[in-house]
Amino acid sequence: MITYEYPLNERIRTLLRLEDLFGKASHFINADGAYEHHVALITLFEILEVAGRADLKVDLVQELERQRQILLSFRENPDISEEALSGALYEIEQASSDLLAMAGKVGQYVRENEWLMNIRSRANIPGGVCEFDLPSYHYWRHRPLAERQRELTGWLAPMAPIREGLTIVLRLLRASGRTESLTALRGQYQMMMGGRSAQMLRVRVADEVASVPEISANKYALNVRFVGAESVARPRQTAADIAFELAFCNL
Structure with missing residues (x-):
């Protein structure tokens, strides 16, 4: 079966777009080739673009808290597994805590990296990241695989709380x-x-x-x-x- 999902408001549309982008970023980071790592970096820029359009952290924290209160109301229900309920509550509370610990605007550390922003601006031009346009980026793409993966993972990692939060919200939404x-x-x-x-x-x-x-x-x-x-x-x-x-x- 093929599943087609149709969001009925802008908030869910944003979460679905981010879910798709995070999945692509992880896939291409784990690949071996320099071209795949280029796609991973471009996808990181797309995540910044989508996540920066709204106060995403606040929306996710509020929704997670609402779901936490709903789950708490099931505490005394004998038909609900206490172990499963405690696990779900812990997951939500941990995700909320991680989101609240994020300082500043989503991806601000990337925006403050002049080298990355130069790549981002050139990437908007068709063929704009050729070696004669960005020789330092050409050099980076020839660095050892482990080094490129380590840096890509490091640039994506601080946004993990966003991914964790939206994953929980979308999982609960689909299950409903x-x-x-x-x-x-x-x-x-x-x-x-x-x-x-x-x-x-x-x-x-x-x-x-x-x-x-x-x-x-x-x-x-x-x-x-x-x-x-x-x-x-x-x-x-x-x-x-x-x-x-x-x-x-x-x-």
Whole structure:
């Protein structure tokens, strides 16, 4: 099954983007090649760009505290494992503590590194990081693998509390959804929201279905339209009936 996630507010959209970027950064840091490490560095700059758009730390701390209070209300519930509950509470409290310990703006230490900022500004120009533009960066890319990985890891590590916090929030958000099995007749499915609220929608489709969902939603209605997965500017709506799963996720 392929899962498509559709955020319904800007805060969740930002968290999903950061989750994707952190995953890519870790992947390319662990690779061996200089080109992969270049991509890791560019991804680090993208993380700074996304994380710096809002007071992300405050939002994450507030949401983690809200989830902590919800979990505390289950303390006396005999159907809830005390060990599992204590583990979840500890994880949330540790993540909140790490976020509160972060000083200044997210990634400020990178912004204060003139060498990195020079690379970032040149990277915005197509082909702008060639060896004749940035000879010191060309030299860095020829340093030993372990040295490059150590520096990349060091530049990413101070933002680990952001990644830990958003990982917990998104895990809880995904777990909140109750999956329904539905069918889009001739590629189209509509539903009146009827007061139902959600922060994110999750649509799951079988791998062999060569169609992708286009989702639009507001407080009144949800529309899921399946179109061909071919790489064209205006793909056509699928004429066949499409079976899919839908979950409304809300914290």
